[in-house]
Amino acid sequence: MTPIEPRPLSEQVVLVTGAGGGFGEGIARHVAAAGARVVVADLRAEQAQRVATDILAEGGRALAVAMDVTRADGWQALVERTLAQWDGIDSLINNAGTTHRNQSMLDVDEATFDRVYATNVKSLYWSAQSVVPVLRRQGRGGAIVNIASTAAARPRPGLTWYAGTKGAAVTITKAMAAELAPDQIRVNAINPVMGETGLFGDFLPGENTPAVRERILATIPLGRFSRPLDIARACAFLVGPESAFITGVAMEVDGGRCI
Template identity: 35%
Template structure:
C-alpha cells in the first residue's frame, strides 16, 4: 500500500516496487492519476490496484486496506508517504487552517494508516514492514512552515513508538528523513518563488534535488527482507543535509 501515489515519490515507488515483483495498491485523492498509474504498471506486467481516498479520513483508509486484502490476500508492506507542507510563513502569521492541514495530512494521515494496517499484519502471522515518510524537518527547522516541522517530528515519534510496540509481531516500522526532492509540490513552490530552489540545496553535501526514485529506492530497501534487522530507524535520504 502506497499513499500519496498520484505523483512524485509515491508514483515512483509504485513503479519501482511493482518492477521488483510487489503487488501494489496505490492511493491518493486524484482518482484519474491513480488509474493511469495502475494501468501503466499492469501494461508492464505488474500487479496494481488504484483506490482513491483521503488519508485524513479514517473510513477511506479502512476501505483502502480492505481493498488490498481483497485484491491480494494480505498486506505485507506499507509506504505511508502522503504529506503536505509549504514554505516560509512566520509562525505568528500562519493561519490556523494551515496548521490544521499540515497536522491532518502528515500526522493524522500516518496515524490512520498505522491503525488500519497493523492489525492486518498481525492477523496474517507473516509480520510486515512499514515505512513512513518524514523529512529533514523531522530533525531540524528547514525553512518550511512551523506546523510542517512539528508534524514531521511527530511522524518520527509515531514511527519509533510503533516499532517498539509491534516488534514482537515481527513488524518493522521505519521512517525516511527526506531532503529536498523534485516533486510536484516543490515544483509549484519554485514557480511561485524561484529563489527557493537554491535555498533548498544550500545545506546539502550533494547540492541538488533528489529525484523521486532515489527516495523510492530507500523505501524499497526498508520494506524488503534486505533490511530485516532495521526497525525504529530514521534513515536520511537527503544528500548529506543532516550530516553537517
C-alpha cells in the same frame, strides 16, 4: 518470539499512499518493477488510476484506490479493496503528505495548520488502526515506512508547523517500532531532502528562481535535489529482506544535508 524473515518484494503486497504523483508514484513504480503487487492509493482518483494503468501496461501488478488518508472510511476502503483482490498485506508506505507555504509561523492560519496535521499525522493514526490488525492477524510480520523529512531532523525557518508534523512522524515511527516488534512488524522512517515534486514551490523560501534554488543546493553536499527514485530505493530496502534486522530508524536520504 520466533523471528520472521521478510518476504522478497516479488511476494509482497505493498500499499503506497499518495502514489498518484511525486515520491509516491516513484515508490509505486519501483516496487512494482521489483515484482511486488502494489496498491496505488491517492486522493486524486484519476492520478492513482494513471499510475496503476502504466504499471499494468509494463507487465506489473497494481490496483488503484481513491482514498483520503485523513479519514477512517478511506483506510477501510483501502484495506477492503486490497484484501478483495490479493491474499493479504505485507508492507505499508505512508507517503501522502502536504505542507503550508514557506512563511512566518505566525502567518499560518488555523485551517491550514489543521489540514497539515490531519494529512501528515492523523493519517498515521488511521493507518495503524486499519492496517496493524490485519498484519497481526496474518501472523507473518510486516513493514511500515513513514515518509518524514529532513525538516524533522534539521528544522529551518518558514516551515515550522510542517517540521512539527514530521518530528511527530519520526517519534511515532520509533514508538510503533518498539510496540510492534513482538509481532515482527518493523517500522522505519525516511527523511528526504527537498525534491522537485508537487510540494517543491511551497517549500522554497521565495520564488522558484535560479538564485533561490542555488541557495538550497549549496546546503546539500552531494549537490542536487532528491529524486523519487532515491526515495523509492530506500523504501524498497526498508520493506524488503535486506533490512530484516532494522526497525525504528529515521534514515536520511538527503545527499548529506543533515550532516
